[in-house]
Amino acid sequence: MISTLTKTLKAEVIKIKRSNILTLGTILGILLPIAFITANLFEGEYAMKPVNNGILYFNSLFTSLLEAFTGFFLPLLIIITASKIAQLDHKNKGWQLMETQPISKFAIFFSKYLILVYNVLKSIILYAIAIIVFGWVYSIFYNIHENYSMHIDIEFIIYASFRVFISTLAVIALQYVISVIISNFIWSLVLGFAMLLGQLLLDDAGISLRWFPYNSLLVSGANPSGGQIGDFILKAEWLSIVYSIVFLFIGFNWYRYKGFFYAFLKKPKRFIISISVLIIAISLSHFLIRTVTTESFEKTVVKGKLNTDKSISSVLMIEPITEDTIAQIPVTDNTFRMEYENELPANYYYFIFGNYHRDKIFMSSNDSIRLIYKQYGNNSGNVYVTGTRITENQQVYYNGDWSYVGTMLDRNTRLDEPEFYIKQIIRDYKNDLSKLSSKISVDHIVARDDFLNISKQLIAVRYANYWNSYLKKKELYHPDVVIAKNNQIEDLLSYIDLNNESLLNNNIFIDYITKELIKHKKDSISNRLDLIADKENSNFKDKWLFASLIAELEAETSNEKRDSIYNLYKSEISNERFVELANFKRQQFNKLNIGQPAIDFASYNASGKNYNLSDFKGKFIMLDTWASWCGPCKYQEPFYVRKYQKYKEQNIIFASVNVDIKESSWSEDLVEMNSDILQIRAKNIDSFMDSYCINSIPRFILIAPDGTIANSEFTFPSNKNFDVLLDAALEKNYDL
Incomplete structure (x- = not known):
């Protein structure tokens, strides 16, 4: 043969x-x-x-x-x-x-x-x-x-x-x-x-x-x-092999016996063989096509490996709302492992790898998560997730695709037809729920219900907003139109969990529940903080009030007013740890407020010359905080150079403060850095970062000639408003 x-x-x-x-x-x-x-x-x-x-x-x-x-x-x-x-x-x-x-x-x-x-x-x-x-x-x-x-x-x-x-x-x-x-x-x-x-x-x-x-x-x-999951060949590729065998079996016998009937039906033996091949093929195809869901573990475990040339002593696990440290996992021989015994609600949690990388990982109680962190040289770090949450960490929360009803509302079309909007909202809502169920990983793993339910909540919030928007527009343009009660709309609205902790960092959800509270509140509301404080005590209330309080404190420009707001609402938070964190944040905001004395720090350049921040008193100084591994920092650098060239004749010094853990990384990068800009490195990096509350880089800080804070979070040089803000600052008079 x-x-x-x-x-x-x-x-x-x-x-x-x-x-x-x-x-x-x-x-x-x-x-x-x-x-x-x-x-x-x-x-x-x-x-x-x-x-x-x-x-x-x-x-x-x-x-x-x-x-x-x-x-x-x-x-x-x-x-x-x-x-x-x-x-x-x-x-x-x-x-x-x-x-x-x-x-x-x-x-x-x-x-x-x-x-x-x-x-x-x-x-x-x-x-x-x-x-x-x-x-x-x-x-x-x-x-x-x-x-x-x-x-x-x-x-x-x-x-x-x-x-x-x-x-x-x-x-x-x-x-x-x-x-x-x-x-x-x-x-x-x-x-x-x-x-x-x-x-x-x-x-x-x-x-x-x-x-x-x-x-x-x-x-x-x-x-x-x-x-x-480490399979050498994906299920879709195994299915290709199965299909090829079946198609060739059908094609060869069809050609061999000159037609479908003679190939598969005429003789009992051929019929039995054909049916057997068909049954085996269907069984194998079903096995390869079907989806699976990862099972929960008997305990909560986070473990991983560091593939990096960086020195990382621990991995931090951070709560997303309060940004409190849940766990500090020590690293030994570039591996780490932790068993977490407390309850862990399903949510994205931040994992911080030294001063190099921060990533969010979805998990909950009874998950076993393995993280592989990769970073070499000046490249940005990446985290690869395996374990019980593979699919969840390949996706983001889904809140639906383009909706016809949204377009109709934008155009104010058919506002006198409530039946049309009810029908279209329910139809689009169900379509998005159907699309959610089709989202699977390449390994045919489906996300677990806790993750899917969060997306379902967001989809429901989206269409509830459409319904509320329609009611407002209908009332404005067609107040005489009567809307009959509809069970499907009622079911949609009642499905939304107004106390869902996992969605407290989602602005759409927060806006929706805020409006719902206002709608059912009889008394007048002065602001969102009062609205939240009036809720019954719960962990949800504490987290929401904490997050809103921090946002309010950060937005305030007066230390006196900031202290007053904190003192007014701290007693409404029952969780003492949250109160402690809010107080710490308040103190940070106060010391970095405009007009507060800038905290002095020591630094040195590549030649070993020492500098203190106070040495530059009498001039504005713009500080660019960066590291060799930081991709966004590298992106801002040419814009920063252009700003230096524009303003170098004015009363301002442009400095770049390096915060690399390894001094050699800084030295290697200095070869390509602009030498006209003052290139310095903080002597005590941790102290410098803590003093100026630097949680992420790049970070730009403007210090005034009198040694006070002019702006502790100046806009990026790539932003078109950079020149406008800097010009305004340079025009101010400071008593020296």
Whole structure:
């Protein structure tokens, strides 16, 4: 059989030489990389910008084009090649002619199939080679950004290419079988393009049909690194293998026995085999398509590993509303582990890795979360999450897509038809709930109910706002229209949990519950703080009042008024820890208020010369707080240089204060920093950060000539209002 198949293959290669089938595979393999690189050559060196996390240059090129390659170019090649290979013999009755030769039907059928497989595999390999070759050509003409590494990760490229090839098998088999069964060249093309177009339209609409053969191509293209649970091949790719076997079984027997009836129904043995194959295929497909939900753990565990050259002694876990430290997890040999015994409501919690990175991770009680933190050199850090919350940490809360009813309200259309708005609100609401249920991870893992319920709450709030907006507009334009009570609207409104702690940092939710409290409040309300203080004592009330109180204290510019507000509402918070935190925040705000004495700190430059902040008394000084690993800091730096050049003749000094833990990181970066700007490094970084309440960078602070705070959170240099605010500050008179 092998020798016969080999001979038939050689004959097929000779037959297709003039058809340009293999040439098409070559062209479509290299077309996208050539077009992309050529376009960027004309655009210039800033056309290809690095991503924040500084991934490998060739990896970046490979992955940035892969989804387009697998979503369009590869299926296009498969459709055309399969139709043309089969049509060569349909046109000249070659199928019948070959059957008169001493060649098995197996060899005839599968020789053509293998030619198709070879052409696709060659195109994938050429795509990978073209990425490397033309990416290298681009690097000759233009300097690649320093955050990119020119190392070629061959292992990653081979792995991703292999999985792409696996994902093509189902489409190859399906299109080949269609082309063999349907002798009309046009119709086989039409069916292939219809399926391709359907997949692209569904994907653009956000609809994923996991059972559709073309879906595996998009999945592999969008996830070149694989899934989150460590499987070598994704479920969609396993499904491609199953489909290819089933399609080839159907196609070969259809061709072998000249029709569906004779192939599968005429003889009992064939019927039994066909039914058995069908049952096995359906079972395997169901297993691969079905979704699963991660189970909760017997205790709450946070563990992880640090893949970094940074010195990190502990990982902090922060409560999102109060920003209180829940846990300080010590790091030993770049690993950490903690078991948390207290109740942990489902929510996003902040995890802080030294002074380098802050990320939010969704979790709750009885979760086992594993965090892998990666950061090397000056690249930004990344956190990868595995464990019981994989899907939740690949998504964000979902509150719905575009809504027809929202557009109608914006246009004030049909406001005299309450039945229309009731019907449309309920319809759009249900549609968004349906879309929420379809959001799954690439590993087919569905988010747990606690996460989904938060999104459901936000969707409900959105449509409740639409309903309330309609009622206001109807009352304004059509006050005589009567609205009958509707149970569906009542159910929507009653579904919203007005005491949901997980949504206290969501402004839409806060605005909604505030309006609801005002609506049901009989007495006049002076402000939101009074409104919250009037609620019954609960943890929800304490957190809401704390968050609102902090916002009010931060917005206040007078220390006296700030103290008065704090003293008025602190007794309304029953949680003593929250009161303690609010008092600490008040003290921080007070010491950084405009006109307060700026806290002196010691620093030095690259030559070792010492500076104190007080040395610059008599001049304004703008402090830019930055670190070598901070991507946003690097972004602001050229804007900061331009501001220095504009204002260097005025009574102001521009200084950059480095807060890297390692002095060597600062020294390395100074080579490319502007030497006209005063480059200094705080001697006691922790003290400096605490003194000026610096929780994130970049941070810009303006000190007045008399040594007082002019603005402790000055706007970024990239902001168009920077000049306006600085000009206004420079015009003020200060007594020295």
